[in-house]
Amino acid sequence: MKPAPFKYVVPDTVDEVLALQAEHEDEAKVLAGGQSLVALMNFRMAQPSVLIDLNGLTSLSGIENGGPVIEIKALTRQLEVERSATMTALPIVAEALRHVAHVAIRARGTFGGNIAHADPASELPALMLALEAEMVATGPDGERVIPAADFFKGYFTTSLEPTEILTSVRIPTKQPGAWAFMELARRHGDFALAGVATLLDVEDGRCRSARIALFGVADTPVRATEAEAFLVGKDPVGEVLEEAARITAEALNPSSDIHAPGAYRKKLSSVLVKRAVTAALNRGDMG
Ligand SMILES: Cc1cc2nc3c(=O)[nH]c(=O)nc-3n(C[C@H](O)[C@H](O)[C@H](O)COP(=O)(O)OP(=O)(O)OC[C@H]3O[C@@H](n4cnc5c(N)ncnc54)[C@H](O)[C@@H]3O)c2cc1C
Missing domain, CATH: 3.30.390.50 (CO dehydrogenase flavoprotein, C-terminal domain)
Incomplete structure (x- = not known):
């Protein structure tokens, strides 16, 4: 199968991503690891006319331990999270990730992409509910912090606006034992x-x-x-x-x-x- 024709853009900054989303609205889709979106496009279940590749945005990758919360940037690969020394503070995350697909898919698939995709059979969205994590969305008006309990709205549907992207996930480090x-x-x-x-x-x-x-x-x-x-x-x-x-x-x-x-x-x-x-x-x- 081949995807329908689309325009491919690789912005350098989050602001450029947001401008492209504002311009193209529902016609645009952001590409993270591509492990779900590319298959959907090849089956023509998704037909964005503009594909905005996030992979040039190095600022959207990495894990920061801020004491009370660990912040995982959206574009961090699932395998990097699984193997990160920082994440040993929350071992349930690596345990859950080991159930996500296979190593090759986790090496490309992103932490934020999995959560934004909101497949009800995915491990990470349920884990975010259990850990009472917060999703950080960035849009034209700046950042918006959404508790996991308010983020997942339905089958493959989140509370992200078409003009927003998920930029990071914040997980409290103090968790039940x-x-x-x-x-x-x-x-x-x-x-x-x-x-x-x-x-x-x-x-x-x-x-x-x-x-x-x-x-x-x-x-x-x-x-x-x-x-x-x-x-x-x-x-x-x-x-x-x-x-x-x-x-x-x-x-x-x-x-x-x-x-x-x-x-x-x-x-x-x-x-x-x-x-x-x-x-x-x-x-x-x-x-
Ligand atoms: C064979 C196979 C088996 C799999 N098995 C599992 C499994 O067992 N469990 C599981 O959970 N997943 C599984 N997956 C899916 C995998 O985890 C994907 O990596 C994940 O669902 C999507 O992440 P991605 O980074 O590849 O996102 P993409 O495929 O690039 O994007 C997915 C969707 O999210 C949107 N998106 C991505 N990033 C952002 C962002 N930062 N902000 C807003 N929207 C965004 C995209 O526009 C798109 O709509 C499997 C995939 C394959 C191919």
Whole structure:
């Protein structure tokens, strides 16, 4: 397959990107790693008349540890994030990234591109919900900071305006101590049928707080807010954990597709929650 004809531009600055977006609006698309967009263009599911290549913008790449937050610039390659010494402060990120496609794709695919693409079966959007990260969008009026909870609006849809780009992601470094990331895919590297990121703050055997974010089970990543609330103040094992898993699945209504029936995904979400909470308790801290 070949893409429809398009004009290709390589700006040097974010301002030039924004000017091009303002000029061409919905006709333009930005290109990051190209690992999703190029395939969509080749299948003619995306037909931008102007392709704005971000890869000349070195200012959009890198990872900064600012103490309370780690800021990952949007164009940083997924593999660089996975292997970064800075990211050892948040080991759940590397763990999640190892489930994203294959090394060759992660070497090209960008952290921000994955999040801006907002595939509901992707690992990173759910992880950003669980870590309560913030997305930094830059547009004609400057920067806008969007909590992950407000960023993912629907199937492949975010709250980014057509005149904005995602420039970085800020992740708080202070996170609950116990964590786990799990998914089930038919083959390693495939998109998951369903997956979960969980972070628990446990003291004296009781949950002080619980975060459970799921992917592959709705048209956006979702937090299992009812199950999270149920776990607070309880020892998350045995019947309590069974009930939390049941509550999680009860709140979901996943759709069926060629990969799996919705009912299977619903059941899978409860199994994954039980396994992830148990693994998080066994791990006990972020390290
Ligand atoms: C075989 C294969 C398997 C894969 N498996 C998985 C998987 O298991 N899990 C997973 O999560 N992903 C998977 N992917 C997708 C991969 O992670 C992509 O890298 C990612 O989805 C898109 O990142 P990108 O940098 O390549 O973005 P691109 O493909 O360049 O862009 C994707 C979309 O995001 C927009 N965009 C990109 N950057 C920005 C920005 N800074 N601001 C605003 N909009 C932006 C683009 O305009 C486009 O609409 C797979 C890809 C392949 C080819």
